[in-house]
Amino acid sequence: MNTRYRKLIIAGNWKMNKTPADARDFFKKLGPLGRKGGRFEAVLCVPAIDIPAAVSASKEMRYSIGAQNMHQAPSGAYTGEISADMLKNAGVKYVIIGHSERREYFGETDFTVSEKVKAALDAGLRPIMCVGESLQHRQDGLEKPHIAYQVAAGLSQVSEEQISRVVIAYEPIWAIGTGNTATAQDAQDICCHIRSILREKYGARKARAVSILYGGSMNPENAADLIAMEDIDGGLIGGASLTAEKFRKIIEEAAAVNS
Numbered sequence: 210m211n212t213r214y215r216k217l218i219i220a221g222n223w224k225m226n227k228t229p230a231d232a233r234d235f236f237k238k239l240g241p242l243g244r245k246g247g248r249f250e251a252v253l254c255v256p257a258i259d260i261p262a263a264v265s266a267s268k269e270m271r272y273s274i275g276a277q278n279m280h281q282a283p284s285g286a287y288t289g290e291i292s293a294d295m296l297k298n299a300g301v302k303y304v305i306i307g308h309s310e311r312r313e314y315f316g317e318t319d320f321t322v323s324e325k326v327k328a329a330l331d332a333g334l335r336p337i338m339c340v341g342e343s344l345q346h347r348q349d350g351l352e353k354p355h356i357a358y359q360v361a362a363g364l365s366q367v368s369e370e371q372i373s374r375v376v377i378a379y380e381p382i383w384a385i386g387t388g389n390t391a392t393a394q395d396a397q398d399i400c401c402h403i404r405s406i407l408r409e410k411y412g413a414r415k416a417r418a419v420s421i422l423y424g425g426s427m428n429p430e431n432a433a434d435l436i437a438m439e440d441i442d443g444g445l446i447g448g449a450s451l452t453a454e455k456f457r458k459i460i461e462e463a464a465a466v467n468s
């Protein structure tokens with residue numbers, strides 16, 4: 210983390226968990242974020258149906274609300290889908306794009322990821338674009354080229370003016386929901402690699418302003434070590450974001466590293 214150039218972001222991803230009533234209850238337990246400095250942001254990415262409840266329950270508490278997916282088209286005959294504009298209108302600031310679960314179970318490709326990232330930016334949302342290698346890729350030593358490809362493809366429609374509004378989350382698939390967190394050094398190596406790809410495409414000044422998060426079994430015990438690394442600017446947290454106490458603890462750990 211280097212808050213001289215970029216924001217520290219702690220983001221929760223509830224995935225398909227919690228009703229609107231659960232969301233209200235969660236924010237009551239979580240309590241206000243309080244003052245953590247201008248370059249710190251805490252985000253909860255909630256199921257679409259929970260967005261109104263989360264936006265209203267977190268009012269005056271200084272959290273940002275995110276969605277977990279969106280459609281790339283501005284409107285039209287796409288039954289069951291939600292557009293970037295609809296999210297923006299509902300009070301959403303961030304949207305996760307290209308999570309490995311969406312790539313695996315819903316057929317998202319690097320191309321659809323690039324379309325969604327562009328549509329999110331055009332609508333004034335901040336995309337959290339996810340990349341990450343499988344266990345097989347890692348065992349074969351192919352994690353870096355795989356990540357390089359995903360980053361380049363996902364950002365293929367992002368201009369120099371827009372890149373600083375993009376957040377990238379490095380989530381190794383083998384670390385998601387498994388308890389096998391990447392070591393801080395392994396996660397740093399990949400996040401640094403991602404920044405070097407950004408540097409090649411957008412230049413050093415733009416690259417150092419992009420927040421790159423780590424995700425995959427992050428919890429209150431390992432968060433501080435990961436976030437202390439130069440190129441890891443926060444976390445995208447699944448399981449541990451479902452419990453208000455755990456999520457708050459991660460926020461406190463991150464704020465302590467940042468102080």
Ligand code: 13P
Nearest residue numbers: 222385386425426447448
């Ligand atoms: P876990 O924190 O449960 O491993 O999930 C990570 C994740 O997929 C966040 O998007």
